[in-house]
Amino acid sequence: MLKSKKIYIAFGANLDNPKVTFKSVISELRKYNIEIIKFSNLWASPAWPEGSCQPDYINACAEIFYHGSDISLLKLLHTVENCFGRKRTVKNESRSIDLDILDFHSKHIIHENGLILPHPRMQNRAFVLLPLKEVASSWRDPVSGLSIDDLICKLPESDVLNTVSLGPLF
Numbered sequence: 037m038l039k040s041k042k043i044y045i046a047f048g049a050n051l052d053n054p055k056v057t058f059k060s061v062i063s064e065l066r067k068y069n070i071e072i073i074k075f076s077n078l079w080a081s082p083a084w085p086e087g088s089c090q091p092d093y094i095n096a097c098a099e100i101f102y103h104g105s106d107i108s109l110l111k112l113l114h115t116v117e118n119c120f121g122r123k124r125t126v127k128n129e130s131r132s133i134d135l136d137i138l139d140f141h142s143k144h145i146i147h148e149n150g151l152i153l154p155h156p157r158m159q160n161r162a163f164v165l166l167p168l169k170e171v172a173s174s175w176r177d178p179v180s181g182l183s184i185d186d187l188i189c190k191l192p193e194s195d196v197l198n199t200v201s202l203g204p205l206f
Contacts (some may be wrong), residue, residue, distance in 0.1 A: 042073075042141055043109070044172055046155070046164050047096045048134040050083060054094035057120060057133055058205055064116050065100075074099040076167035078202040083130070090130045096205060097138065097167040106140045110151055113137065138168060142178045154178060159187050162199040 049057050055078065062072055076097045083090035102109055113135040114122075121132040138155045145153040154177060158164045165188050168175065175184045188196065 043100055043102060043106075044138040044168060044175070045098050045100060045113070046134075046136045046138050046158075046167075047098065048093050048136075048163070049132055050091045050093040051130050051132045054078075055205060058094075058096060061116060061120060061133055061135070062098075064119060068112050068116075069103060070112075071101040072098050073101060074171040075205055076170040077204050079163055079167050079199055080202055081163040081199045084128055088128070093163060094202070095163040095167055095199075097164065097171050099171045106137065106145055106151060106153060107147065107149070109140070110137060138164065139172075139175070139178070142176075144178050160191070162188070162191050162195040165191065166196070166199050166201070 047058050047061065058078075062075075065072070079095045080092050081095060082088070082092055084093075104112075117133050117135055122134070123129070123131070136155055137151075137153060138158055140153045143153065145151065155164070158168075159177060159180075159182075165184060169184045169188065172184065176182065177184075177187065182190075
């Protein structure tokens with residue numbers, strides 16, 4: 037049996053009512069014995085790519101405990117996304133829910149199935165780093181060694197300014 041692993045996941049949505057969806061997703065995750073330790077404020081950011089006609093995204097991050105492997109967690113998150121109507125047909129399309137593993141026990145992981153941890157694009161995304169800082173203020177990228185504050189400082193100022201805290205989910 038694997039030891040319990042501390043991990044961080046990102047929540048994102050821009051369809052329906054993301055706040056209601058996030059609460060329902062958290063309830064669903066608990067059914068799979070995923071324990072939410074901390075949950076960030078909700079953050080709004082413009083849809084990607086820039087100039088998109090899609091609604092703004094609502095994002096958050098959670099610190100969780102999970103008994104299992106990174107691959108089993110990824111499969112579980114995809115199962116939960118599917119339960120909430122997530123479609124994976126067009127890149128960057130609007131979504132009812134997006135669940136991403138950001139970091140799995142501070143390890144650098146590359147799997148043959150394409151899973152790369154920490155999430156390979158998180159260092160470029162204010163909508164990930166700002167909520168992550170709320171739940172993991174001392175987190176360091178296990179690849180670069182940079183602190184979360186260092187990564188945020190490297191973001192374009194416009195990205196940081198366009199990512200707005202909406203307050204707590206609960």
